[in-house]
Amino acid sequence: MCWEDHVSPDNPLIEVCNCDSGFVHLMCVMRVFSENVKRVESENSVVYLFSSWKCETCNEFFPFNITTPDGKVLSLLQYDNLAPGADYMVWENVGVQEYKWIYIFWPTPEKHALWLGRSEEADLIINDESVSELHAVVRFEPGHFARFVLLDNQSQFGTLVLVKDRTPILLSYSKAI
Ligand SMILES: [Zn+2]
Numbered sequence: 001m002c003w004e005d006h007v008s009p010d011n012p013l014i015e016v017c018n019c020d021s022g023f024v025h026l027m028c029v030m031r032v033f034s035e036n037v038k039r040v041e042s043e044n045s046v047v048y049l050f051s052s053w054k055c056e057t058c059n060e061f062f063p064f065n066i067t068t069p070d071g072k073v074l075s076l077l078q079y080d081n082l083a084p085g086a087d088y089m090v091w092e093n094v095g096v097q098e099y100k101w102i103y104i105f106w107p108t109p110e111k112h113a114l115w116l117g118r119s120e121e122a123d124l125i126i127n128d129e130s131v132s133e134l135h136a137v138v139r140f141e142p143g144h145f146a147r148f149v150l151l152d153n154q155s156q157f158g159t160l161v162l163v164k165d166r167t168p169i170l171l172s173y174s175k176a177i
């Protein structure tokens with residue numbers, strides 16, 4: 001995936017897989033990665049879809065976060081700049097290596113609830129057997145103590161919430177709802 005043979009502090013060689021030749025330039029990884037991302041925007045949301053991201057030689061999945069030689073962790077996904085201080089939620093599928101999606105939702109006066117479920121009617125469709133048709137809804141409550149409130153919609157397997165505080169956007173963050 002390399003187009004350049006030039007290494008600089010801004011463009012170090014990084015290890016992406018188990019191959020002997022598994023070292024590539026940071027810029028080259030970022031270029032290939034960005035070509036792999038599909039971005040779909042609506043009035044209230046933007047979703048990023050990443051197709052499989054894997055070495056054709058050693059079959060190892062490439063990481064979504066890259067650690068540079070000086071120890072910095074970079075997310076390969078370049079998020080949109082959301083307005084500073086804006087309220088928004090980020091949803092990410094975890095535990096699947098073949099593909100990934102990131103869904104960012106921000107409330108507006110017209111639309112301030114996000115339905116989750118397997119149904120086509122859900123805003124965020126989650127195709128998993130443990131998810132009911134209209135599994136749960138997250139409502140935004142504006143005001144001084146603005147917050148998102150999640151309500152389980154009598155789903156078959158229930159909803160477990162682990163993220164309770166404001167959390168920075170970090171790809172592959174280890175907590176999930
Ligand atoms: Zn390169």
Ligand SMILES: [Zn+2]
Binds near residue numbers: 018019
């Ligand atoms: Zn490889």
